Amino acid sequence: MLRYALRRLAISVLVLFGAATVVFFAMRAVSGDPATAVLGPDADQAAVEALRREYGLDAPLPIQYVQFLRRAVTLDFGESFRLHDAATNLVLTHLSATAALALTAFAIALVLGFALGTLAATRPNGVLDRVVSVLSMLTQSLPTFWVGIMLILVFSRFLHLLPSSGAASPAAMIMPAVTLALPLLSVVLRLVRSGLLDVLHEDYVVTARAKGLSETRVVGWHAMRNMLIPVVTVAGLEFGSLLGGAVIVETVFAWPGVGRLMTDAIAARDYSVVQACVITVAVIFIVINLIVDLLYVRLDPRVRESV
Amino acid sequence: MSDGVPGSAVLGAPVVPTGDGRPDGSDAPPVVVPRRRRRRLRLWIPLGVIAGYLVAGVIGPLIARYDPIATSVADRLLPPGSRMSDGGLALLGTDQVGRDLLPQIMQGARISLLVGAATLLLAGTVGAALGILCGYLGGVVDATVMRLADIQLAFPSILLAVFVAGVLGSSVTNVVLTLSITTWPIFARVARAQTLATRSRDFANAARTLGAGPWHVVRHCVLPAVASPLLVIATVQLGFVIVAEASLSFLSLGIPAGTPSWGTTIANGRDYLASAWWIATLPGLALAVFVVCVGVLGDELRDRSDPNLSTR
Numbered sequence: 338m339l340r341y342a343l344r345r346l347a348i349s350v351l352v353l354f355g356a357a358t359v360v361f362f363a364m365r366a367v368s369g370d371p372a373t374a375v376l377g378p379d380a381d382q383a384a385v386e387a388l389r390r391e392y393g394l395d396a397p398l399p400i401q402y403v404q405f406l407r408r409a410v411t412l413d414f415g416e417s418f419r420l421h422d423a424a425t426n427l428v429l430t431h432l433s434a435t436a437a438l439a440l441t442a443f444a445i446a447l448v449l450g451f452a453l454g455t456l457a458a459t460r461p462n463g464v465l466d467r468v469v470s471v472l473s474m475l476t477q478s479l480p481t482f483w484v485g486i487m488l489i490l491v492f493s494r495f496l497h498l499l500p501s502s503g504a505a506s507p508a509a510m511i512m513p514a515v516t517l518a519l520p521l522l523s524v525v526l527r528l529v530r531s532g533l534l535d536v537l538h539e540d541y542v543v544t545a546r547a548k549g550l551s552e553t554r555v556v557g558w559h560a561m562r563n564m565l566i567p568v569v570t571v572a573g574l575e576f577g578s579l580l581g582g583a584v585i586v587e588t589v590f591a592w593p594g595v596g597r598l599m600t601d602a603i604a605a606r607d608y609s610v611v612q613a614c615v616i617t618v619a620v621i622f623i624v625i626n627l628i629v630d631l632l633y634v635r636l637d638p639r640v641r642e643s644v
Numbered sequence: 645m646s647d648g649v650p651g652s653a654v655l656g657a658p659v660v661p662t663g664d665g666r667p668d669g670s671d672a673p674p675v676v677v678p679r680r681r682r683r684r685l686r687l688w689i690p691l692g693v694i695a696g697y698l699v700a701g702v703i704g705p706l707i708a709r710y711d712p713i714a715t716s717v718a719d720r721l722l723p724p725g726s727r728m729s730d731g732g733l734a735l736l737g738t739d740q741v742g743r744d745l746l747p748q749i750m751q752g753a754r755i756s757l758l759v760g761a762a763t764l765l766l767a768g769t770v771g772a773a774l775g776i777l778c779g780y781l782g783g784v785v786d787a788t789v790m791r792l793a794d795i796q797l798a799f800p801s802i803l804l805a806v807f808v809a810g811v812l813g814s815s816v817t818n819v820v821l822t823l824s825i826t827t828w829p830i831f832a833r834v835a836r837a838q839t840l841a842t843r844s845r846d847f848a849n850a851a852r853t854l855g856a857g858p859w860h861v862v863r864h865c866v867l868p869a870v871a872s873p874l875l876v877i878a879t880v881q882l883g884f885v886i887v888a889e890a891s892l893s894f895l896s897l898g899i900p901a902g903t904p905s906w907g908t909t910i911a912n913g914r915d916y917l918a919s920a921w922w923i924a925t926l927p928g929l930a931l932a933v934f935v936v937c938v939g940v941l942g943d944e945l946r947d948r949s950d951p952n953l954s955t956r
Contacts, residue, residue, distance in 0.1 A: 348794075355795045363811050478939040480887045482894050482907075483928035486914055490925065494917050501917075581800025585891055589914075599803075600895055603810030615807055619799060 342631055349623045356619040357612075361405050364608050365398065409616065415609035419602070424613035428595060432617065434504060435587070435594030439579045441510060442517035447572060449518075450525025457526070458533035459556060469526065477523035481582055485516040485589035502591035513590040517582050521575050528571055532564030539563075566636050573629035577622040686944045690937035697934055701757045704750030716742035721920040737922040739912060745922065749930050752906040755899055756931070759819055759889045764878045767824040771831025772874055776866060778832070779839025780858065790836065793829035801826045805888055809897040819898045823885050834877050835870050842869040876949050880942035883935045890931055906931045 389395045396404070408414065414424040457469040492512060493501035500509045536542060537560055545559045546552075584596035591597070595614055602610035718729040719742030726734050728744065736745040778786040796804065805826050812818040842848060848865040856864075892898030893907025901908060906927040913924030 351791075352795045355792075356799065360807070363808070474939060475936065478883055478887075478935045479932050480890055480928070480935065482891055483910060483924075483931065486910065486917070486924050486928065490917050490921055494921070578800050581803040584803055584806055585895070588895060600806060600810075600897075603806065603897070611807070611810070615803075618803060622799060 338634065341634065345627055345630055349627050353616075353619060353623055357406065357409055357616055358402075360612050360615050361402055364611060365401075405612075409612075414613035414616070417602075417607055417610045419605050419607045419610070424609040427598060427610055428613045428617050431593060431595045431598045434592060435580070435583050435596060438510065438513055438517060438586070438592060438594060439576070439583055441514040442521065442579055443572075443576055445514060445518040446521035446525050450522050450572075451529055453522075454526040454529025455533060455556065455561075458530045458537070459552075461534060466530075469530070473523040473526045476519040479519075481516060481520065482585045482589050484519060485512065485586060488512045488516060489589075504593055509590075513586050513592050516589070517579060517586045520582065521572070521579060524575055525568065525572055528568045529564070532568055533560055536560045536563050566633065570629055570633045573632070574626060577625055580618050580622060683944070686940055690941035690944075693933065693937040694941070697753050697930075698757060700750050701753035705747065705754055714743060718742065721916065721923075723920070724922055724926075736926050737920065739909070739923050740916055740920070745909075745926060748904045748909055749906070749927050751904045752909060752927055753930065753934075755816070755903060755905045756886050756889060756934070759816065759823070759899075760882050760886045762820045763823040763827060763885045763889075764882060766820060767827040767881075768831050768874060768878055770824070771828035772835040772870060774828070775832035775835025775837075776839045776862060776870060779836040780843060780862060780866065786836075789832065793832050796826075796829050802888060802891065805892060806895065806897060809892050814897055814900045816899060816903065819889055819892060822892070823888055826888070827881055827885060830877060830881065831874060834873050838870045838873055839866050842866050872949055876942065876945045879938065879945050883938040883942065886931070886938070887935055 386395070394401070412425050416422065417424050417427055420427060453469050453472070457466040460466055489501045489512065492499045499512055500506060501512075503509055533556065537556070539560075542555060542560055545555045550559070580596075583592075583594060584600060586592065587594045587596040588600055595618065599611060599614035599618075601607075602614065716729060719734070719738045721740060722728065722734050722738040722742075724735060724737040724745075726737065728734050728738065728742075732744065734744045734746070736749065738744055739748065774789050778789050805822050808825055809818065809822040812822060842865060843861075845865070848861055851861050851865055889898055890905065890907035890910070893905045894911045896908070896911065898907055899905040909927040910924050910931075913920070913922075913927070916923055
């Protein structure tokens with residue numbers, strides 16, 4: 338177990354290093370000169386040189402790279418050209434909004450996914466099952482940004498029930514969270530349904546029924562416990578994809594989170610902020626994956642023995 | 645996953661689509677016929693709809709000319725079914741500068757299909773080639789390439805696409821490049837797994853014993869086995885790729901503004917939701933119907949070829 342954990346940790350560090358390297362070189366290889374971007378195309382050559390020196394952009398690339406890595410370890414990604422604040426600060430202030438959004442979406446997806454999946458599994462191929470399966474197909478394949486806009490159209494423009502953007506009131510969270518939750522909801526729902534259907538034929542479920550336990554207790558306790566591990570694992574791994582979806586949802590609903598910060602920073606060629614955003618998200622993503630993987634091994638005795 | 649991360653075992657098995665083949669026993673014989681018919685419908689209806697989009701995308705823009713820079717103040721924000729000032733019928737309404745929406749949507753279909761096909765071709769070829777190479781050679785090549793794929797898949801793909809597209813700048817070629825970069829590992833993994841499974845099968849060994857070189861074995865023994873799962877994956881990915889293109893264009897990181905794509909039209913319409921719901925709704929509907937059809941087709945093809953094939 339310890340060896341496995343260490344190996345996974347080593348891979349995670351490697352992945353993170355790889356991500357940081359790619360981000361650094363990609364940003365510098367293709368995009369325009371940030372000094373020119375800040376000062377405008379008509380800027381004085383001397384001023385451009387001064388700014389480049391101030392931000393360390395005049396050093397050779399390998400040296401910049403080493404500098405970048407050394408600072409990144411201490412969470413220092415430099416200062417934003419655009420917002421005149423430390424990039425790390427900007428990311429951290431926006432992170433709470435994204436976390437609130439993602440966690441709410443995660444909760445919605447889990448609760449609704451379990452409820453609908455269980456309902457669908459209790460009567461396979463029944464009317465409800467069909468409806469749920471179509472619903473899951475739709476939530477999985479419909480483009481998130483369009484679903485968000487359609488929600489705004491219906492609930493803000495036509496019904497005037499919810500605010501269309503911003504994060505001023507708790508009600509403003511509803512639409513973005515639901516939009517973000519939909520793709521994950523479909524994943525959870527399918528897993529719960531197929532997981533339950535698989536175990537409902539097992540002998541121990543038959544035994545539980547034969548003992549005269551109520552159906553709620555059979556499904557909700559005996560069967561559920563055994564399909565919980567894979568569902569929770571996948572749901573945990575999918576939490577990372579919520580962070581990806583947040584980029585789009587935050588733009589649609591003008592939610593002040595990391596995703597929006599990142600798209601704005603990319604548009605403005607704000608190197609340090611983009612780097613800080615990408616690497617922060619990568620760290621979160623990798624840490625979650627690591628924890629879920631280890632938990633999975635810990636929880637399932639069969640897997641625990643094999644590693 | 646190549647390094648046997650336990651999570652993958654879970655990812656693989658239960659995500660099998662909602663399929664019908666559930667062993668719920670008793671009622672099997674009477675439903676056999678309608679079930680088979682439904683399966684046929686699930687194949688042909690989406691294929692028909694996709695063909696319709698293809699026709700609209702290829703021929704549509706030839707019939708209904710779309711002029712990206714033409715503006716007509718009198719025709720601004722006309723609802724669907726209105727007469728335009730030049731006498732033409734704006735079946736789906738007009739946008740904020742008075743351009744007919746229908747040709748715009750057909751042009752969008754063209755761009756989406758073009759980007760989708762080009763991406764799948766590029767990512768599929770590169771991914772399959774690398775996957776077969778890794779599966780066949782093993783060793784350092786395998787470890788390096790597959791670790792790269794792992795690193796990449798260890799990152800939300802839309803985030804990666806936003807980053808790459810932002811760095812590259814917006815153009816049709818760059819969108820194809822971006823989406824190929826985010827999609828190739830999926831093809832590589834499937835091709836590699838399939839190659840590993842075929843490489844040491846009896847017929848491949850027999851060919852080798854008879855003196856066949858690696859190239860011959862790959863072409864005649866491995867490729868036929870790799871082709872059909874790759875085709876299924878490509879169908880499933882087509883939906884993702886087209887949604888990703890639309891999302892990038894929506895964020896104005898994809899198709900440049902001069903070429904109308906579904907994503908950019910939807911983005912334009914977002915500012916006019918209160919006065920003209922159709923601008924954002926209709927292209928999105930076109931996109932949604934297309935993606936759902938591709939999804940149904942992909943699920944169906946996957947069920948037919950191999951129920952255990954996962955989409956990731």
